[in-house]
Amino acid sequence: MSDPLAGLYQELILEHAKRREGEGALEPFDGERFLRNPTCGDEIRLRVRLDGDAIDALGWEGQGCSISQASASVLAELAPGLTIADVRSRIEALRELLRSRGAVEPDEAVLGDAVAFAGVARFPMRVKCAMLAWVALEEALTELGR
Amino acid sequence: MSDPLAGLYQELILEHAKRREGEGALEPFDGERFLRNPTCGDEIRLRVRLDGDAIDALGWEGQGCSISQASASVLAELAPGLTIADVRSRIEALRELLRSRGAVEPDEAVLGDAVAFAGVARFPMRVKCAMLAWVALEEALTELGR
Amino acid sequence: MTIGTQPALTEERIQQLRGDFPILAEQPVGVPLVYLDSGATSQQPRQVLEAEWAFRTRHNAAVHRGAHTLASLATDDYESARDRVARFVGARPTEISWAMNATDALNTVALSLAEANRAADVDPALALREGDEILVTEAEHHANLLPWQRLADETGARLRWVEVDDDGVWTADAALALITERTRVVAVAHVSNVTGLIAPLEPIVAAAHAVGALVVLDACQSVPHRRVDLGALGVDAAAFSGHKMLGPGGIGVLYLAERLGAALPPARVGGSMITTVTMTEREFLPAPQRFEAGTQPVSAIVGLAAAVDYLEGVGMAAIEAHEVALGERLAAGAVAIEGVRLVGPPPGVERAGLASVVVDGVHAHDVGQVLDAAGIAARVGHHCAQPLHRRLGVAATTRASTYLHTTEAEVDRFLDVLSTVRGYFGAGRA
Amino acid sequence: MTIGTQPALTEERIQQLRGDFPILAEQPVGVPLVYLDSGATSQQPRQVLEAEWAFRTRHNAAVHRGAHTLASLATDDYESARDRVARFVGARPTEISWAMNATDALNTVALSLAEANRAADVDPALALREGDEILVTEAEHHANLLPWQRLADETGARLRWVEVDDDGVWTADAALALITERTRVVAVAHVSNVTGLIAPLEPIVAAAHAVGALVVLDACQSVPHRRVDLGALGVDAAAFSGHKMLGPGGIGVLYLAERLGAALPPARVGGSMITTVTMTEREFLPAPQRFEAGTQPVSAIVGLAAAVDYLEGVGMAAIEAHEVALGERLAAGAVAIEGVRLVGPPPGVERAGLASVVVDGVHAHDVGQVLDAAGIAARVGHHCAQPLHRRLGVAATTRASTYLHTTEAEVDRFLDVLSTVRGYFGAGRA
């Protein structure tokens, strides 16, 4: 395979796309958000359960490309146990990384497995795929007033 | 004045534009036609009275540029006394001359003073002005079934 | 070898034509570009660019307005372009008016019918009432579906559709069964942009006209790729886009057969399409000017006429033969790959020069990415045909679409890379 | 000398800029071209042509659709152009969508309001009912009159208009007297294309908003020639055309303030503006995509952004100062000629860089012909403003309109030739 693709589809991503961490309808839940990427038809329905100021659990159902599915899986692994404020700042960090076109260095301490999405920054058409689950969580929290 | 203009505004045209032969509301009349050139707002209301197979008289009212006014005047001078068939063929001759972009030589025997419009053929935007009264007569005759 | 009066598109001839398309020498990902997305938008030969450059630097002015010489030169270019485009599709010049794109042209027909329907003295030929029907197919592009949905909603008419089978194919019989005395409009794509299916127009036009219905043709994927004689087909209206036929963007063509153009009110109103305007009243010019409100995209129209000249120079019969062969090669090649599902007519049945496929277990977006990395520009998504994709049971497909400059080697390269996709994503492994 | 941060348009600077406009070196009638018809359509600098050439030969592809690299490059160019055009007029990028021309943009607003009005649950802010009023002026271009006439006819609202005086001038007071609780829409030209009058917008916007009416601005003659900040003006919608601002034809700009863009349904429907489509239902994307059905004129949009860059490079303040001075020179020069009547504000009152005149006893078409023979391209006719001309008591006027490349010498040449017209036709002689 040629170089650019390897940057995009890192092993970790392909692996998460198969593992689908957190897939399933979470019950009970506090917030829910359905998002759709009209360009390619990616869809996600994401549910979040809170525990005070922290994320207790995430669950998602959806279909889409490997990037969007992997990204949901990574998020579902990363978020539980973190405070809402912390999760929000990590969502922002991923957004900044993906929009940087390669100018920003990913920080594994902040992003966890999501550092693997650094390569997406060079593929502007895929940024929405990688952000889909994360934006869904962000909007679910906002709807909850958190 | 520069050359091209002299070709367009021949003395005969400027003279007819002032003389306005046939101007006025003809009474009684057999056919009438109102035409408008939307590009420049030229208007003409032309009436025709027939005498058997021949044109008995023409009358017109209108406003417009010197070309359109002169052309109405020339027609009003030329047509009376001619047969309908003859007038129609002369209208066609003027049309052919004006659309020729200079390729057709005008025939004074057919067109009378309208030979002066030969220069209009080089000004495509003015062809409609020069044809206005003539088309009005043609359409008035057609409406009369003649 | 010649096809019609033009040389066939042999490998040699194609290589020669490719020299006219500057973009084909670009390497956006660092390897030679294989452009298989002409169905979305086509690339422009130098001749089109040069025609526009000449117009803009020598004759540019407002047309049909001023009396000055520049305006006269621009008007000549403009009307000459209309004549050439009209001749290209077997239309009279007065049957051709301009739009922003084909979508705009199709909207114009539907909006104009809605406007006609609101008139106090509705022309019975144009009237749409509750109980009337508008017929489309399940495979339509959104551009030839949404305007009719809305017209149906507004008038109370019912939208009906010809269903497709599991491959996305529909038949003349299915269409004819739905054309009844209630049918007022039949709107259909000449060639499907997803399946490559060529619509069985002849019986449909006959049946529609027998019940007094209008036939509106979405000719976006036909006019660029094969000889289409709209007059001979007998459709009432048709739409296509310059940017899909080697021409510039920003120019769509609306064909309205003389009888319809004379009856239809305009969708857009404004300057250059009127005879008399007062503060409360307006009277319109006859077609085509009636449908050309405001300053038209004259440079793009000049470019489109240059594209038409170019296509005629190459020969539409030669282009069609070449692309039909490439379509067959794509279809046959796709079904030969394990885990790849072909949409549309099977190999051996005529299709246009395009093919859409589904790769088992791999999302189309990922397929497109693997192709792109190999320099292959193909299109992934629902191709503005969501109902069709829903019926096929997939969110998205991957489409390769050809044009006169496409080589067999490019098609083979596409098929080659396509065959590696499942392995790459580990699909098919247990 | 500088104006704002840019050098003033001195004779020397203008000569330098003229070098960018290839067409200004043409001689369509064999003498140097004096182009005084920028108000109808402007000429394009090489920079605009080159930007489009580069786009079409290097990045051309369908935007916002494919996943391939070419499509990504095209999308970047497209959105960057939107950003630049938005910034140029003080708008957010999401407030800018594309149209075929300004006429199309104005029709879109009126058609969308009609569509909103047909909805089951009409947004009260957009509702138009019998007894409601739409306000325009008697001086409007047909593009900003006919769509409102039709909207009034369809909704039962009443069209009212601000009357003009014998010179074609109207006042803020006259407008304010007509803005009442019944007013739902005020549609007005920022700068008149016939009189050069600059509309007193501030009090009108305030009064309209105080009664909850929308303000729609026809910015065709303002945005190209002076700095316009649509956000600061507070209008709800605005329209202008690329071809009048050094850009290509085939691209109009529709500005919809965020609150209106969020509420308005689309006029055109089709691909690329939807989220979900079934055979009977459709859901639309938010603005601006909602208003961009089908393939957009991407090359023209890229060209328009290059035009905007060029205008900003020259400096809008410098352009405005130059053209206001030329407008004054035209007006003062015209009234000094015996038998010539000036339309619009008298000399000494600010006007845009254009002037329309009537030559006693000579039809405008004949005036234009004499000018043309001298190489002067001016516009004759009703300039798509028949009601205004009817009020002025003339069928047609002769208009000279300037741009940044117009010199004082060109204006003087126009005035010189104008002063010979009556003599030529023997008008004024007894």
Ligand SMILES: Cc1ncc(COP(=O)(O)O)c(C=O)c1O
């Ligand atoms: C004031 C005004 N409004 C509207 C228009 C219409 O613009 P367009 O023809 O580009 O649609 C024009 C130009 O003709 C104009 O000057």
Ligand SMILES: Cc1ncc(COP(=O)(O)O)c(C=O)c1O
């Ligand atoms: C079949 C079909 N119809 C309509 C369209 C719409 O064309 P445009 O985007 O040029 O308006 C397309 C192309 O996208 C198409 O393929």
